Amino acid sequence: MKIQYIKRTRDYYRAQGFEQDYTWAENTATPFQPLLKPLADCVVTLVTTAVTEPELPKPSRTAKRYRFDDTPAAFDTSELSWDKTTTHTRDRGSYFPMEILKDMVDQGTIGALADHYHFVPTEYSQANTLNKDAPAIVKACIQDEVDVAILIPL
Amino acid sequence: MTARTLEQNGISTIVIGSAWDILERCGTPRVLYNDLPLGNPVGKPFDLQMQTKTMQYALQLLAEASEPATILESPFQWQSSSAWKQHFMEIKPEMRDTLRQMGEENRRQRAHNRAQGLVRK
Numbered sequence: 001m002k003i004q005y006i007k008r009t010r011d012y013y014r015a016q017g018f019e020q021d022y023t024w025a026e027n028t029a030t031p032f033q034p035l036l037k038p039l040a041d042c043v044v045t046l047v048t049t050a051v052t053e054p055e056l057p058k059p060s061r062t063a064k065r066y067r068f069d070d071t072p073a074a075f076d077t078s079e080l081s082w083d084k085t086t087t088h089t090r091d092r093g094s095y096f097p098m099e100i101l102k103d104m105v106d107q108g109t110i111g112a113l114a115d116h117y118h119f120v121p122t123e124y125s126q127a128n129t130l131n132k133d134a135p136a137i138v139k140a141c142i143q144d145e146v147d148v149a150i151l152i153p154l
Numbered sequence: 155m156t157a158r159t160l161e162q163n164g165i166s167t168i169v170i171g172s173a174w175d176i177l178e179r180c181g182t183p184r185v186l187y188n189d190l191p192l193g194n195p196v197g198k199p200f201d202l203q204m205q206t207k208t209m210q211y212a213l214q215l216l217a218e219a220s221e222p223a224t225i226l227e228s229p230f231q232w233q234s235s236s237a238w239k240q241h242f243m244e245i246k247p248e249m250r251d252t253l254r255q256m257g258e259e260n261r262r263q264r265a266h267n268r269a270q271g272l273v274r275k
Contacts, residue, residue, distance in 0.1 A: 005173040012243040016257025027181030031161040032222035059272040082193030085241040091199035100209045134159035151169045
């Protein structure tokens with residue numbers, strides 16, 4: 001049985017006294033970019049919701065790229081909504097599998113890791129995600145000549 | 155939503171996630187679904203074998219998916235029992251007051267942020 005996160009979130013915030021339910025994005029048509037070349041020739045990046053710069057106040061965080069070479073040993077996940085009763089995020093690989101991707105590059109499974117990975121904030125405002133964060137990540141990915149983005153929200 | 159925008163701009167994507175209903179509703183181009191607690195979408199902490207297999211499934215889906223909104227479900231389980239699925243955002247009767255206080259603190263913090271100009275430009 002899959003967890004019904006939309007219902008659970010709605011009930012949880014109602015119990016906190018919020019009168020207006022969050023409206024999750026809903027789309028019937030879905031864009032699709034087929035892979036145009038073999039994975040072994042593709043430049044790959046990661047997009048994460050884990051926080052690289054926790055010193056920035058949460059309300060002012062925006063999408064940002066960081067060099068894979070500067071990946072922190074541990075991201076800040078404390079403000080994100082994950083199951084803190086059942087599990088933990090002390091293993092970076094459980095949500096940011098950079099080492100596995102590097103091994104796949106060495107094995108020739110994928111072509112290369114891009115220069116940068118990307119942070120996308122978990123935003124209440126869908127307009128901010130659609131009109132600001134997502135276009136910023138697109139722009140940065142194009143600069144890095146990315147073919148494939150692997151998005152791993154916590 | 156970010157994946158959708160990337161696809162619209164010629165970049166193939168896959169989302170690895172554990173919230174099936176949210177990803178399905180949003181119209182996500184490709185999803186590798188892992189039925190694991192939120193927080194470890196790639197695999198159990200320190201289980202390199204599971205994490206590696208997840209990435210192999212993800213790349214397989216990237217290479218083979220031929221139509222939008224394709225969701226592949228991995229065979230992985232958190233544990234044989236599904237008891238853990240009750241914990242996330244669980245509401246117990248004795249928690250009502252605590253939850254109400256959390257909400258008040260949340261609203262207070264948001265109002266404070268707005269007053270301080272701590273909002274996105």
